[in-house]
Amino acid sequence: MLLAKKIVVSGAVQGVGFRPFVYNIAQQLGVVGEVYNDSAGVVIFVQCTHTQFKQFLFRLKSNTPALATITKIKTKDCQIEKYLDFSIAQSRSGEVATRVLPDASICDDCIDDITDKNNRRYGYPFTNCTHCGPRFSIIKKIPYDRKFTSMACFTMCEKCQQEYQNPNDRRFHAQPNACSNCGPQLQLTNSKGQDIATDKIIAKTATLLKQGKIIAIKGIGGFHLACLADINSAVAMLRKRKHRKHKPFALMAKDLKMVQKYCQVSKAEEVLLSSSAAPIVLLTIKNNTLSSQVAPKQKKLGFMLPYSPLHYLLLQQFDTPLVLTSGNQSHYPQIIDNQQALQELGGIADYFLLHNRDIVNRLDDSVVQVCAENTRLIRRARGYAPTALPFPNGFEEYQGLLAVGAELKNTFCLFTRTNAIVSQHIGDLKTLESYQDFMRNIALYQRLYMTNIQRLACDLHPDYLSSKYADNYAQTNNIKLSTVQHHHAHIAACLFEHGKAIDSEKVLGVVWDGIGLGADNSLWGGEFLLVDYLSFNRLAHFEYTPLLGGDKAQSEPWRMAYMYLKQHKIAADTCFSGKPTAEFDALLKSNLPLNYTSSVGRLFDAVAYLLGICTEKISYEAQAAIELENMANECLTTKRQTAYEFELKKAKNHTHIDIKKLWVAILKDLKNKVKNQDIAYRFHLSLAELLVKTVLQLQQSYTFDTVVLSGGVFHNQLILKLVSELFESIGNITLLTHSKLPCGDGSISLGQSAICIARERKYEQ
Incomplete structure (x- = not known):
């Protein structure tokens, strides 16, 4: 009996040689029909026997092209047509469910072509095939066809056209296909x-x-x-x-x-x-x-x-x-x-x-980088973006959400009908040009995925350019805007990345970073939060310390070091020779309002300064912390090092971490001529042990069995390694960290998205 079936394949299936792959399966099995790209993925019509259809589906799922990823295959019965053979038809449009692929590094076969003196592509610097080459960098809209790319202006020569049309050639329907006679120069x-x-x-x-x-x-x-x-x-x-x-x-x-x-x-x-x-x-x-x-x-x-x-x-x-x-x-x-x-x-x-x-x-x-046996992304762009993340349970059917991310290391996130799409690294929104690039990319993603914005999420900080964009968009288009606390978003992003369902149990989120606006309008950055997608409860944090000079405190580490010691009435005037400390003393006595922070990132800056690192200014973000980690890695006697002490002080509704003992101990070590690299290592060890000690103490009062680490401080390989080893020795706590997205602000937009949807779902119930 003859069957007629329509098969829709979703996932990363365009621009990877999937249609010729399907064509060759059909030829081998004697199946008739057609295959084409549309905005939902790859659509296949087949007419065959029941046995042929089973074999066809089996082969479709096996040995897929190298760059292809199938996320879903749907089949349904359809009317029998008068197909005489199997063909590759013209692409069509429709509702978007497919993915735009990242650019792929040159493959070995193309390397052979450009290094073979007898090959017509010898030395040609724009050689590619369906297994490699530009994808996202050249695409204007989907489906992924040459006419919708920047290759549209290059007309293929006769030989390239023959390759493009030959189902048995690896350049069959390779959209950027070209050679020195017809391609870019x-x-x-x-x-x-x-x-x-x-x-x-x-x-x-x-x-x-x-x-x-x-x-x-x-x-x-x-x-x-x-x-x-x-x-x-x-x-x-x-x-x-x-x-x-x-x-x-x-x-x-x-x-x-x-x-x-x-x-x-x-x-x-x-x-x-x-x-x-x-x-x-x-x-x-x-x-x-x-x-x-x-x-x-x-x-x-x-x-x-x-x-x-x-x-x-x-x-x-x-x-x-x-x-x-x-x-x-x-x-x-x-x-x-x-x-x-x-x-x-x-x-x-x-x-x-x-x-x-x-x-x-x-x-x-x-x-x-590789740390604690996992890949850790620091900047997610070429080769990775725009990779789609599948929806965990409960997040389906909430398309049309745009979350605009943070001010630094910006990405945005778009919820399409089938996936969460996190943009490539946009960068710091500090210039008009960066902001314009941010807006241009949002428009591009809406166009690529044919997604209308129905929901908006942004950071709690109203002065971020991303937040201002979202606020203006919401007012202009009469869309509800959900503001999300920065550190809550960090943890939600990691939960989403690990596929945790929308109604998952609460976890303890540890977020250590530079600065993010807190729920009390202070600048948080050393937080222990009891979290689910819907809400958070701040259980513990590092002590508050004034930021002397506002933003300057982030670029001049001595300011933080001076303030920490001044706050604890620790005399160390010789450490600040030549610095305008008298001005700050007067400022503190004036009772003028100051910004306060609990940031672990600023704590790193202060320790780095005392150890002679970045004694004037930093010239790039996290320079002091990076050089402090490098110094710690020079320590040759790590097994004999002991941690510095911190004091956990119970307040009314939370625990705060007092760091006076840390400063006293570091200054004592400096006075006793302890090697700077040993002090640096002890500081890292101290933070790791403090983290685990705080977690275990909080577990006595709150119910959780999973700890999630996020925030830019955990780009520090030494900290992450020490913390991972300590949790492994405990054994009864599950530790979740980022591997698909950066642990820094590059993941914030995904977390904003997840929290926004959780709130909307709660409201609907």
């Missing part, structure tokens, strides 16, 4: 945009880099500034021109062997480096013979491998890595346009390696 110019080469452009670019020149290179998701990492004068000049005093530069090596020359690389780190996402991986330095200007005062280097044919071909010219840092000015978005690059980077780069394929969507390089 390179251009090498001086800083005025004048051509300086018409052939052998990659080789000539390499020659300039070997001469110590700085070159702006247009990549997949934006421009980079490049120089050779072993030419000290070039790296120093790049720092000077970019006004980037200390923040480490990223590196690109031609292969894994080169990375291993400079850094220790574990198996897990090797997998990350070689993955299709090809992120920057933070690795422990083994042999740093590169310029000291690459990563001043660091114990780690950030390495990535070539992820595009252009990068691969260029890196083969060198025996040392390239510095490859974002092509932008500080606090501004990465540049993606040729003319803008020439205008804004002309004072930094000596030459420009350009191409004529437009970058539609800006994507910074992702940054990851």
Whole structure:
């Protein structure tokens, strides 16, 4: 008996060779029908026997293309049509349920093509196939077809068209398919945009880099500034021109062997480096013979491998890595346009390696590290975004939600009909250009996923630009706006990431970060919260300390150190020689209103200052904390170290953590000439032990068996490692941490989304 079935496949199934995969299954089984893309995913019509249909479904779920992910397969009966064979039909539109795929690193087959002198794509820097190449960076709308990408202006030559139409070719329906005869082309110019080469452009670019020149290179998701990492004068000049005093530069090596020359690389780190996402991986330095200007005062280097044919071909010219840092000015978005690059980077780069394929969507390089046996994302962008997260139980049917995230390390989150979509890293909303990029991306995601905004969520802080955007949008469109406390959002994001249902039991959330507006209008950052999606109860926190100078307290660590000691009446005047302490003493006596914080991030700053780190100003966020961790990792006698003491003081409704004993002990160690690295390690150990001690004490009064860690402080590998080991030794507490999203503010938007939906669901009940 002949069956007629319609099959709808949802997930990451467009732009990955899924239709030819389906076509070949049908050919092998003798099934007739058709397959096409639409906005719901991949739609298949088949006519066959019952046995053929069972085999077809089995093969559909097995051995899927490398980049494909199936989340759902729906089948239903339909009318028999007069199909004579099986074909791939034109794409159609409709309600969006499919995913937009991240860009994928060049595959081994394409590397073979561009390095084979007998291959027609030999040396072609825009080679790709269905297994690799640009996706999100070139797409304007879905379905993912060439006409909706920045490849639309390039008409395929006869040979490329034949590949594109051949179901047995790996370039079958590869939307960016091209060759040197019909595809994008390179251009090498001086800083005025004048051509300086018409052939052998990659080789000539390499020659300039070997001469110590700085070159702006247009990549997949934006421009980079490049120089050779072993030419000290070039790296120093790049720092000077970019006004980037200390923040480490990223590196690109031609292969894994080169990375291993400079850094220790574990198996897990090797997998990350070689993955299709090809992120920057933070690795422990083994042999740093590169310029000291690459990563001043660091114990780690950030390495990535070539992820595009252009990068691969260029890196083969060198025996040392390239510095490859974002092509932008500080606090501004990465540049993606040729003319803008020439205008804004002309004072930094000596030459420009350009191409004529437009970058539609800006994507910074992702940054990851491995800690406590898991991948930890620090910046989630190229290669990872826009990955969709499935809805845990209870979150279904709440589409049309936009959560706009935090002020720093901004991402936003869009709830579509089937998934939570967290945007790529947008960055810090400190400039008009960054804010405009934020708004442009929101409009893009609405267009890509055909989602109308019906619900809005933002941070409790009214002065965040993201919050102001949400408030204006809500008023303009008459939409209810849900404001969400920053640290509550941190924990909710981690719960959602782990698939916890909307009505899950309460957990103890530990959130340590820089600053977030608290429910009492103070600036929180060292919190122990009893949390579910709907609400939170603040059980414990670090003591409040004034922020002297407001925002300046975050960039000048001495201010926090002075205030902590002053608050506890600990004399240490010699530590603040030359600082305007008299002005602050007068300010404190004036009874003028001050901002108070419980931030663990600011505690790190203060300890770092006392140990001689960042004694004037920091030049990038978390610099003092990063250098303090590096110092702690120099401690050679960790097994004999003991923790400093903290005092847990019970207040009316909560516990507050008094840190006077910490300061007394650190100053005593300094007086006794204890090594700074030993003090730094003891501080980290103390925080880890304090965290666990506080959790166990709270467990005596409150019911929970799961602890969730979130906040930027837990990017600190040493802290996370020590805490994880301590909880493992206890054994009866489940510890949840982030691995799919950053533990910092890059996950805030997802948490805002989850809390907003939980509130709406409660209201409906």
